[in-house]
Amino acid sequence: MKRIPRTARRGVTVGLAITSVALLTACGTAQGGGGSAASEAPTELGDMEGQVSILAWPGYVEDGSNDPAVDWVTPFTDDTGCKVTVKTFGTSDEALNLMKTGDYDVVSASGDASLRLVAAGDVAPVNTDLIPNYENIYPFLKDQSWNSVDGVPYGVPHGYGANLLMYNTEVFPTAPTSWDVVFDKSGDYAGKVTAYDSPIYIADAAVYLMAHNPELGIENPYALDEEQLAAAVDLLKQQRANIGEYWSDYLKEIQAFTTGDTVVGTSWQVIQNVLASEGATTDVVLPEEGATGWSDTWMIASEAKNPNCAYAWLDYIASPEANAAATSYFGEAPSSDQACEFRDDCEAYHAGDADYASQIWYWSTPIEECLDGRTDVKCTDYAAWTAAWQEIKG
Structure with missing residues (x-):
């Protein structure tokens, strides 16, 4: 398979602006609540403006300049007349700050x-x-809490994937079935455990606690009240003593598993694909407790200067061939079965497998209005998670 770009990563999301999170306490989600946007969706489109400015994760908008063989932007420009300019970002916080400049028409946003x-x-x-190609997108990616508000879509789903458990097959001749090897049993592999370096990783601990400490009453790993967050933080502090290295750059994780410095921890399917191609003794599994994951969304700026070309891009990138090219290059499942007709690795990514997808808790921004529907308590927001993560790491 084609490896994802050396710059492609899900960066550490720290330094969150508190004012941004405060706004979320009044913002509804698909599970309920209010909220409004600065502009309404158009009822019809006009003439193409001739250009569109896109803010994207590395590897999502390739025009052949990084690799002449990798180009799905040129066909879009040829078809629509919309010339694409792109700026990449390394973290979700960076994307948030850049969107405030008003310089971009479109952004690829993760659930955090x-x-x-x-x-x-x-x-x-x-x-x-x-957006004609929206119709073919997998139903389980539509109208979700990270891409819709009160059933109103705020974008088009792109690729998705799970944060899996990776293990060294020599250390684990029998595949582990539980996340307990990185939590309650992490001491057995002290110094050789790895975890994703981001406040959103707190949700991974919450997924584990949902299964093993049901008395906490966690129903959504992104909806934690103070007591539930404290339990997750305690679990992660215990794990911290056995962590050899936190990672956000996939290349560092590949190196650590290759050298044996790391033998178990959270990872992605694409990392396993790379390691397998190099003959590494690793494998991945979706544990019995389920897992967190991501589902990215193409969104249009409320004050987009080129809204017609922006809509054209959202439709194009959701088209089977373009979506297949982009998600394959990055290393994730595509958004439709039709895209799989242009890929030969959809089975490895469990593309379209609704049962598999139902075991994934996709990244969502924690807000005070509990995403699980509770109204008798306030949940902890992302600012609280960011502070907790700094405390965990010390």
Whole structure:
């Protein structure tokens, strides 16, 4: 398979602006609540403006300049007349700050950023009737808490994937079935455990606690009240003593598993694909407790200068061939079965497997209005998670 770009990563999300999170306390989600955008979705499109400015994760908008053989931007420009300019970002917080400049028409947002963009009024709802390829997108990616508000879509789903458990097959001749090897049993592998370096990783601990400490009453790993967050923090502090290295750069994790410095920890399917191609003694599994994951969304700026070309891009990048090219290059499942007709590795990514997808808790921004529907308590927001993560790491 083609490896993802050397710069492609899900960076550490720290330094969050508190004002951005504060806005979220009044912003609704698909599970309920209010919220409004700075602009409404159009009912029809006009003439193409001739250009579109895109803010994207590395590897999502390739025009052949990084690799002449990798180019799905040129066909878009040829078809629409919209010349693409792109700026890449390394973290969700960076994307949030850049969107506030008003310089971009479109952004690819992960679930730990999308609601913050909505709450700040930086992105607008979209009219999916104007996006023909939306129809073919997997139903389990549509109308979700990270891409919609009260059933109103704020973008088009792109690729998705799970944060899996990777293990050294020589250390684990029998595949582990539980996350307990990185939590309660992490002491057995002291110094050789790895974890994703981000406040959103707190949700991984919450997924584990949902299964093993049901008395905590956790129903959604992104909806933690103070007591539940404290339990997750305690678990992660215990784990911290056995962590050899936290990672956000996938290349560092590949190196650590290759050298044996790391033998178990959270990872992605694409990392396993790279390691397998190099003959490494590793494998991945989706543990019995389930896992966190990501589902990215293409969103349109509320004050987009080129809204017609922006809509054209959202439709194009959701088209089977373009979506297949982009998600394959990055290393994730595509958004439709039709895209799998242009890929030969969809089975490895469990693309379209609704049962598999149902075991994934996709990244969502924690907000005070509990995403699990509780109204008798306040949940902890992302600012609290960021402070907790700094405390965990010391």
